[in-house]
Amino acid sequence: MAKLLVCAGEPSGDLHAARLVKECLQIDPTLQIDGIGGERLAASGAVLRADLADRAVMGWLPVLGQLRSILRHASGFVEELLRDPPDQLIVIDYPGLHIHLATIARRLGIPVTYYICPQVWAWAPWRIRRIAACADQLLVVLPFEERIYGPFHPRVHHVGNPVFDSLASAEPIADLEGSSGNPLLALLPGSRKQEVRAGLPALLEAARILRAKYPDLETWISCQRQNLIPEIEALVKDDPDARIHVGDAGVLQARARLAIVCSGTATLETAWHGVPMVVAYPANEVQRSIYSLLGVAPYFSLINLFAGRKLVPELLFEPGDGAAIARLAAPLLDDQNATDLVAELNRIREQKFHPGASRKAAQQILALLGEDSNR
Numbered sequence: 001m002a003k004l005l006v007c008a009g010e011p012s013g014d015l016h017a018a019r020l021v022k023e024c025l026q027i028d029p030t031l032q033i034d035g036i037g038g039e040r041l042a043a044s045g046a047v048l049r050a051d052l053a054d055r056a057v058m059g060w061l062p063v064l065g066q067l068r069s070i071l072r073h074a075s076g077f078v079e080e081l082l083r084d085p086p087d088q089l090i091v092i093d094y095p096g097l098h099i100h101l102a103t104i105a106r107r108l109g110i111p112v113t114y115y116i117c118p119q120v121w122a123w124a125p126w127r128i129r130r131i132a133a134c135a136d137q138l139l140v141v142l143p144f145e146e147r148i149y150g151p152f153h154p155r156v157h158h159v160g161n162p163v164f165d166s167l168a169s170a171e172p173i174a175d176l177e178g179s180s181g182n183p184l185l186a187l188l189p190g191s192r193k194q195e196v197r198a199g200l201p202a203l204l205e206a207a208r209i210l211r212a213k214y215p216d217l218e219t220w221i222s223c224q225r226q227n228l229i230p231e232i233e234a235l236v237k238d239d240p241d242a243r244i245h246v247g248d249a250g251v252l253q254a255r256a257r258l259a260i261v262c263s264g265t266a267t268l269e270t271a272w273h274g275v276p277m278v279v280a281y282p283a284n285e286v287q288r289s290i291y292s293l294l295g296v297a298p299y300f301s302l303i304n305l306f307a308g309r310k311l312v313p314e315l316l317f318e319p320g321d322g323a324a325i326a327r328l329a330a331p332l333l334d335d336q337n338a339t340d341l342v343a344e345l346n347r348i349r350e351q352k353f354h355p356g357a358s359r360k361a362a363q364q365i366l367a368l369l370g371e372d373s374n375r
Contacts, residue, residue: 001030001031001032002028002030002031002032002087002088002369003031003032003033003034003084003086003087004024004031004032004033004034004086004087004088004089004090004365004369005033005034005035005036005049005080005086005088005089005090006020006021006033006034006035006036006037006041006046006090006092007035007036007037007089007090007091007092007098007101008035008036008037008038008041008092008093008094009036009037009092009093009094009096009097009098010093010094010191010192011038011191011224011225012093012191012264012265013037013092013093013094013116014037014038014039014040014041015040015166016092016093016115016116016162016358017035017037017040017041017044017046017090017092018037018040018041018043018044018046019044019162019165019166019358020090020092020115020162020358020361020362020365021033021035021041021044021045021046022044022045022358023358023359023361023362024362024365024366025045026362027362027363027366028366032047033045033046033047034046034047034048034049034086035047035048035049036048036049036050036077037051038051039051049080050077077101077104078104081104081105081108081110082108085108085109085110086110087110087111087369088110088111088112088113088365088368088369089101089102089105089110089111089112089113090112090113090115090365091112091113091114091115091135092115092116093115093116093117093118094118095118095120095127095131098114099127099130099131099134102114102134102135103133103134106134106135106136111136111368111369112134112135112136113135113136113137113138113139113364113365113368114131114134114135114137114138114139115139115159115361115365116139116140116141116162117131117138117139117140117141117145117149118131119142121145121148121296121297122291122296122297122300123287123290123291123300125296128148128149128152129152131149132149132152132153133152135153136155136368137153137155137156137157137364137368138153138155138156138157139157139159139361139364139365140156140157140158140159141158141159141160141161141162141357142158142161142302142305142306143158144297144305145158146158148296157360157364159357159360159361159364160354160355160356160357160360161265161268161353161357162357162358162361163265163268163269164268164272164353164354164355164356164357165355165356165357165358167250167269167272167353167355168355169355170250173248173250173251173254174251175251176220176245176251176252176255178243179218179220179255180218182216182217182218183214183216183217183218183257183258183333184217184218184219184220184252184255184256184257184258185207185210185211185217185218185219185220185256185257185258185259185260186220186222186249186252186253186255186256186258186259186260186270186275187200187203187204187207187219187220187221187222187242187259187260188222188249188252188253188259188260188261188262188266188270189203189221189222189232189262190262190264190266191224191225191228193227193228193231195262195282196228196231196232196235197231197235198282198319199262199280199281199282199319200221200232200235200236201235201319201320201322202280202282202317202319202320202321202322202325203221203260203280203322203325204219204221204235204236204239204242204322205320205322205323205325205326206260206280206322206323206325206326206329207219207239207241207242207260207322208239208241208322209322209323209326210258210326210329210330210333211241213330213333214333217257217333218243219239219241219242219243220242220243220244220245220252221236221242221243221244221245222245222249222252223244223245223246223247224246224247224248224249226246229244229246232244249266249269250269250273253269253270253272253273253275254273256270256273256275257275257276257333257338258275258276258277258278258329258332258333258338259275259276259277259278260277260278260280260325260329261277261278261279261280262279262280262281263279263280263281263300263301263302263314264302265302267279267301267302267303267312268302268303268306268353270303271303271306271312271345271348271349271353272349272353274342274345274346274349275342275345276312276332276337276338276341276342276345277303277312277332278312278313278314278315278325278328278329278332279300279301279303279304279312279313279314279315280314280315280317280325280328281300281315281316281317282316282317282318282319283316283317283318284318284319285318287316288316291316299314300314300316301314303345303348306348306352306353307344307348311341311344311345311348312341313328313329313332315328
């Protein structure tokens with residue numbers, strides 16, 4: 001019986017890991033699959049060894065704050081590999097932890113698949129070579145990533161983006177309870193505490209500026225995780241016109257007239273629903289300078305990368321600068337501008353937003369497993 005170990009270090013990775021495990025088990029029900037992730041991975045058929053999905057952090061300072069916990073889990077991971085090594089390790093995104101785990105596994109002779117290779121080309125292109133060196137195969141989710149990773153690895157496969165698997169199979173979206181029916185402005189500040197802390201104040205300021213011009217605009221904030229509720233409530237306590245929706249962001253995206261979205265897969269989800277958006281991510285002057293000097297891709301938002309042009313406005317904003325976001329967002333509240341953009345978003349969805357990534361990734365993983373068993 002072949003054994004896989006699937007590692008997802010954050011909520012989005014947990015969702016994609018769960019879909020991957022289900023597809024692997026459909027292809028080969030005899031597989032034994034252990035997991036390091038969260039609730040979704042545990043419910044998919046994997047045996048959960050550790051829950052890391054709610055500990056996800058970005059940047060070296062937040063990582064230092066959880067260093068003891070990370071080292072403890074890494075130590076347990078090594079002990080697990082030595083005691084009962086899997087036939088293949090699959091790591092999903094989240095480079096801060098997974099590069100190290102994958103490197104350790106390969107040194108122990110365990111084949112590694114890196115699924116959803118991190119978008120380091122946008123902010124740390126010097127790490128491309130290191131990611132390529134830590135895995136036996138790379139499964140990328142954007143077509144042009146084959147070109148980026150290809151010079152550094154002989155086995156790079158574009159499998160598509162698994163966010164479309166989730167969107168294509170989603171249940172019918174429920175009504176938004178408490179909405180007055182007025183035009184809705186959706187604020188999607190991200191799923192990590194540090195993203196919310198850095199970005200939401202500026203998003204709220206932008207919403208206040210837009211409401212001054214469009215008084216009927218109804219502001220809702222997406223809170224996708226229960227542990228973010230206190231963080232968001234503290235930030236909106238002085239803004240009685242902003243309301244919080246806890247749970248699936250799709251409920252807001254399906255109703256929104258306009259969205260202000262933190263960069264990430266949320267931009268693709270918003271585009272799937274045909275909602276005009278501004279993509280805004282907090283970055284200080286140093287971070288913006290690094291991106292402008294070293295960024296490989298022409299855009300940082302996934303929707304613009306899919307479109308191959310600047311389809312929606314995107315902005316790396318100084319934390320607190322809501323006015324800059326509002327200046328980009330205001331034109332999208334014009335009916336004709338919105339109609340034109342919605343038509344373009346729908347065209348992109350029809351042409352490029354195709355499900356099936358989880359199945360293709362599972363096939364590549366099992367193909368590598370078969371190669372190793374025949375050696």
